[in-house]
Amino acid sequence: MNYFLVKSEPFKYSWDQFNKDGRTFWDGVRNYQARNNIKLMKEGDLVLFYHSNEGKNVVGIAKVVREFYQDPTTDDANWVVVDLSPVETLKNPVSLEQIKAEESLKEISLIKQGRLSVMQLKATEFDKILEMGS
DNA sequence: GCCAACGTTGGC
DNA sequence: GCCAACGTTGGC
Numbered sequence: 313m314n315y316f317l318v319k320s321e322p323f324k325y326s327w328d329q330f331n332k333d334g335r336t337f338w339d340g341v342r343n344y345q346a347r348n349n350i351k352l353m354k355e356g357d358l359v360l361f362y363h364s365n366e367g368k369n370v371v372g373i374a375k376v377v378r379e380f381y382q383d384p385t386t387d388d389a390n391w392v393v394v395d396l397s398p399v400e401t402l403k404n405p406v407s408l409e410q411i412k413a414e415e416s417l418k419e420i421s422l423i424k425q426g427r428l429s430v431m432q433l434k435a436t437e438f439d440k441i442l443e444m445g446s
Numbered sequence: 447g448c449c450a451a452c453g454t455t456g457g458c
Numbered sequence: 459g460c461c462a463a464c465g466t467t468g469g470c
Contacts, residue, residue: 319468343453343466364468408469427452427467 314352315438317360317370317422318396319429327361327371330398335377337393338430339385346430351380353394360433360441361398362422369405370441374398402445416440 318338320326330336341347353359359374378395411417417440421431433441 321468345453368469425452426450426469429467 313435314354314357315359315433315435316349316353316357317362317431317433318374319362319364322363322366327363327398327401330361330372330374330396331401335395335397337378337384337395339383339393341383341391341393341430343429344390346428347390347392349430349432350392350394352432353379355379358399358438359396360438363405367405368408370402370411370445371405372398372401373442402442404445406441406445410444411441414440414444 325336338350341350353376355376355378357376359376360370361372361374362370374396376394377397380392380394382389383391383393408422411420412423417423417437420433420437421428425431
């Protein structure tokens with residue numbers, strides 16, 4: 313089992329919208345590193361959902377329901393999507409500030425590589441954020 | 447709205 | 459294959 317974190321601007325695609333939809337394909341990734349991370353996702357892997365710009369917090373947990381396939385919004389074979397479904401909303405959204413302040417999360421890609429929109433998390437990092445959010 | 451960080455593009 | 463110019467992201 314692998315763990316990931318994806319970013320979305322709430323203005324563009326919010327956690328609320330995601331829950332209304334029940335399932336979505338994660339498109340719009342146009343960065344090779346993020347794309348490579350998407351390709352690592354397997355069905356059943358868990359994904360934290362982070363709101364960038366507005367809120368700047370981890371708001372919920374999603375899971376991978378379909379492994380990567382050609383991005384249906386483009387013909388360019390470079391780009392792929394995965395299907396995600398919401399699993400659970402965090403009782404207490406975990407803010408970027410909290411994550412920064414947490415010693416055990418210092419190495420998290422969210423902080424070390426601010427612009428990356430899809431990243432892999434260590435199991436310990438994933439667990440820690442869940443613990444902070446419950 | 448600004449700006450730092452950083453990925454991408456294109457000329458050489 | 460280097461590197462300057464440019465564009466985008468995202469925190470502040």
